[in-house]
Amino acid sequence: MTCISIEGITKRFGQTTAVNGVDLKIESGDLFFLLGPSGCGKTTLLRMLAGFIEPSSGRIRFNDKDVTTLPPNRRNTGMVFQSYALWPHMTVAENVAYGLRVRKVDAATRKARVSRALEAVQMDPYAQRRPNQLSGGQQQRVALARALVIEPEVLLLDEPLSNLDAKLRLEMRQEIRRLCKESEITTVYVTHDQEEALSMADRMAVLKDGSLQQLGPPQTLYRQPKTRFVAEFLGETNLLPASVGSREGSKVRLETVVGDVLANASGDDLPDGGNITCSIRPESFRWSGSDAALPLKGQVQEVVFLGDVTQAVVGFEGGHSIRTISLNQGKRPECGEEACLFVEPQDVVILND
Numbered sequence: 001m002t003c004i005s006i007e008g009i010t011k012r013f014g015q016t017t018a019v020n021g022v023d024l025k026i027e028s029g030d031l032f033f034l035l036g037p038s039g040c041g042k043t044t045l046l047r048m049l050a051g052f053i054e055p056s057s058g059r060i061r062f063n064d065k066d067v068t069t070l071p072p073n074r075r076n077t078g079m080v081f082q083s084y085a086l087w088p089h090m091t092v093a094e095n096v097a098y099g100l101r102v103r104k105v106d107a108a109t110r111k112a113r114v115s116r117a118l119e120a121v122q123m124d125p126y127a128q129r130r131p132n133q134l135s136g137g138q139q140q141r142v143a144l145a146r147a148l149v150i151e152p153e154v155l156l157l158d159e160p161l162s163n164l165d166a167k168l169r170l171e172m173r174q175e176i177r178r179l180c181k182e183s184e185i186t187t188v189y190v191t192h193d194q195e196e197a198l199s200m201a202d203r204m205a206v207l208k209d210g211s212l213q214q215l216g217p218p219q220t221l222y223r224q225p226k227t228r229f230v231a232e233f234l235g236e237t238n239l240l241p242a243s244v245g246s247r248e249g250s251k252v253r254l255e256t257v258v259g260d261v262l263a264n265a266s267g268d269d270l271p272d273g274g275n276i277t278c279s280i281r282p283e284s285f286r287w288s289g290s291d292a293a294l295p296l297k298g299q300v301q302e303v304v305f306l307g308d309v310t311q312a313v314v315g316f317e318g319g320h321s322i323r324t325i326s327l328n329q330g331k332r333p334e335c336g337e338e339a340c341l342f343v344e345p346q347d348v349v350i351l352n353d
């Protein structure tokens with residue numbers, strides 16, 4: 001079992017700082033995601049873990065071992081690329097056996113380990129086919145088997161599902177998670193797909209311009225984003241300018257541009273009368289609430305029926321609007337009617353910037 005420590009890692013390419021002073025600890029056995037938009041530095045960070053790129057500064061440790069300058073073949077990592085990178089002239093079994101052959105594993109052990117790895121990804125019936133006789137999803141399974149067969153300390157996955165169609169991507173998400181958890185290998189997975197990360201990760205890091213924005217389990221990052229960037233990157237949200245009003249016990253009244261709401265205030269770190277931005281997810285709004293709660297009163301401007309849910313835009317005085325989303329049960333909002341919306345304090349998130 002291997003934990004990974006990334007300590008103050010920076011990588012510069014000429015004038016570009018691809019990764020900027022990132023500190024991270026990845027616990028052993030974790031399925032850990034590096035998530036962010038194109039160009040945020042996630043692939044560069046993954047390639048530094050693999051040893052393909054040497055950092056400009058900082059250290060990388062696998063448990064207590066400093067691997068910062070170790071070449072890839074001395075790190076015991078398995079890597080799966082977006083393009084699969086299978087050898088076209090070799091059969092599936094030969095592709096999977098390749099890493100064992102390089103490591104001079106004897107023929108009998110090799111055969112047994114290859115067949116175990118192919119079974120794990122349900123590709124044993126295809127052992128004698130060549131990659132061009134397989135679908136994209138099957139090729140990706142072989143690439144996974146090839147990475148897992150060497151029993152790596154750390155598994156590195158670089159956008160492994162981006163070449164697959166939407167249905168297969170969904171299937172493979174759970175498949176990869178099952179394989180990683182069963183084999184208990186510490187896994188680092190790079191993606192720009194927030195849904196992939198939210199649905200698979202034990203913990204994840206959101207990167208922007210080479211810097212770490214926030215780190216934590218998917219639910220925490222989704223429900224308690226610290227910044228506007230994280231709130232918007234992980235799904236849809238309403239960003240509402242507000243000023244801080246009176247304190248009410250453990251809560252604080254926020255005077256937002258669409259009306260007053262209560263938020264759970266942590267400590268005394270809010271500026272009195274200061275201006276802040278709060279984030280409220282569309283699904284957090286309720287169309288009815290208790291008398292004690294603060295109602296937001298507006299008018300329904302737009303309704304989109306999407307089968308299981310309905311999206312609505314509610315307009316307020318001053319031209320402000322919010323987006324809501326609700327399950328289609330009971331009465332649905334209708335265009336032009338008065339809207340009275342409620343939101344629970346725990347769903348009102350005060351952002352740092």
Ligand code: ATP
Nearest residue numbers: 013016017018037038039040041042043044045192
């Ligand atoms: P994508 O999702 O598009 O793959 P990414 O988040 O993985 O993006 P990186 O590939 O790590 O981003 O690139 C981070 C920054 O570093 C980008 O601005 C990129 O242009 C730059 N960069 C990456 N590799 C090199 C290189 N070898 N030489 C110069 N600049 C590079």
